[in-house]
Amino acid sequence: MTVATAATAAASRTSAASAPAAATRPPGGPPVRVPCRFLGWGAAVPGGRLTNADLEARLDTSDAWITERTGIRERRTSGSGETTASLATAAGRAALERAGVAPSEVDLVLLATTTADTPCPSTAAHVQHALGTRGPAVDVNAACAGFVYGLHLAAAAIHAGGLSRVLVIGGERITAITDPDDRATAILFGDGAGALLLEVAQPAAGEAGPGLLAVDLGGDGSAIPHLGIPAGDRYLRMDGQEVFRRATRAMATSCEAVLDGAGVSAEDVALFVPHQANRRIIDATAARLGFPADRVAVNIDRYGNTSAASVPMALAEALDAGRLSSGDLVLLSAVGAGLSWGSTLLRWGA
Ligand SMILES: CC(C)(COP(=O)(O)OP(=O)(O)OC[C@H]1O[C@@H](n2cnc3c(N)ncnc32)[C@H](O)[C@@H]1OP(=O)(O)O)[C@@H](O)C(=O)NCCC(=O)NCCS
The missing domain is CATH 3.40.47.10 (Thiolase/Chalcone synthase)
Known part of the structure; x- marks a missing residue:
């Protein structure tokens, strides 16, 4: 199919x-x-660290409640100069380095994000510029499901032909849209990025490709x-x-x-x-x-x-x-x- x-x-x-x-x-x-190879992967997190003890100190909550109800003990938070684009770029660069693929060999950057740094241009455009990949780059917003949507779109683009390598990144500075005083959400969210590089492959003769x-x-x-x-x-x-x-x-x-x-x-x-x-x-x-x-x-x-x-x-x-x-x-x-x-x-x- x-x-x-x-x-x-x-x-x-x-x-x-x-x-x-x-x-x-x-x-x-x-x-x-959709036959394709997964050439490289990477992740990046910002320097800030927000522990349950930090939250306990300023909100009506407790380490015990958060751990028991969510499993979360700490999150990473962005500081000055750390943006969705910078996190996504770091994760994307790690994936390219692991794959041994030059940025100029990437045909498309798909950035799944809910927290675009600016409404226009796309955050993917910033990532494309910072990495030095070939032209096309686009944001995908399906909230937390965005990376899975991005993978499907990458596979579809590869399958349609003309694109050999697609870098799919999920990157978020979700703390930028999290109310630090709302205990219902402040305990949950953290920042980071992850990336996967896909490359077109020939259909396998059997089912094992x-x-x-x-x-x-x-x-x-x-x-x-x-x-x-x-x-x-x-x-x-x-x-x-x-x-x-x-x-x-x-x-x-x-x-x-x-x-x-x-x-x-x-x-x-x-x-x-x-x-x-x-x-x-x-x-x-x-x-x-x-x-x-x-x-x-x-x-x-x-x-x-x-x-x-x-x-x-x-x-x-x-x-x-x-x-x-x-x-x-x-x-x-x-x-x-x-x-x-x-x-x-x-x-x-x-
Ligand atoms: C947010 C979440 C952790 C709350 O856990 P919960 O078990 O549903 O907790 P409830 O909202 O039923 O609240 C239970 C009690 O804890 C209290 N409570 C809520 N948040 C609290 C917090 N951060 N610290 C301490 N107590 C808290 C409530 O006021 C309530 O008290 P009450 O029994 O006296 O009324 C949980 O509902 C959740 O994870 N939901 C999904 C969130 C999610 O996945 N979002 C993103 C989707 S991509």
Whole structure:
């Protein structure tokens, strides 16, 4: 199946998803075969560190409450001169260096971000300029799910032809839109960036070549009042309980759609890399899908929720730790404001 067909199928699932019950639709998205290699990865975090003890000192909260309810112990925060663009550039540069690919050999930069430094031009334009890649660069905003959307768009661009290498980055300065006095959100969010470099590959003769094997993207705008920046406000506002309920359901259903679509089960998957929003969401999803703890990437304790940066940061950390080998299946999944959600199954390989 071509990416275009899969995108159409995903779009029809999306429109079917406009009803609140969308996240409970029967799983089973069509498989996608986009052969591509994953050449390099990288991550970057800012210098500031905000611990639970720091929050305890100025908000009506406690280390025990935060740890038990979220799994977060500290987050990284941007200071002077640290922007979404600078974090994304650092992560992107690390991915290029690891791959041994020159910036001039990159055909497109896709930056998933909710926190563009300025409305215009795109933050991706700044990243393109700082890295020195070829011309095209564009922001993708699907909130915390943005990196998974970006991967799908990168694969579609490669599949459509003409582009050989696409650098996909998730980068956020989410603390810029977090109210430091709102204990409902101030405890959750942190800044960072992660990147992955994709390169076109010839279709494998068998089924074992690297690439994207299945994708599920979805949206449910009925959740808009529960998470977002209201008009006239500068900060994110969130109904935590409602978001928790919907996110848990959407992530599990989306992962099941991808596994079903690819015709595999959790037992076949070497690593599950979920969005790091809340340790309880991660654990509930992993348990429902059948992933033991040693096959789940978790770093929420050190970084909190870094929105679109969360999945690529956790993936980069797992790769640095040698948790993936060529030929392994990797399941990525994220849910964010919108709601928007996305999952994809990759067969890893350079
Ligand atoms: C925000 C979140 C951690 C709150 O946890 P929760 O278990 O739902 O907590 P509740 O909102 O039910 O509040 C439980 C109690 O703790 C209190 N509380 C809320 N935030 C608190 C905090 N930071 N510190 C201490 N107590 C807090 C509440 O006031 C409430 O007190 P009460 O029982 O006396 O009324 C959780 O809902 C969550 O993670 N939601 C999803 C967030 C998310 O993923 N957002 C991004 C999506 S990409």
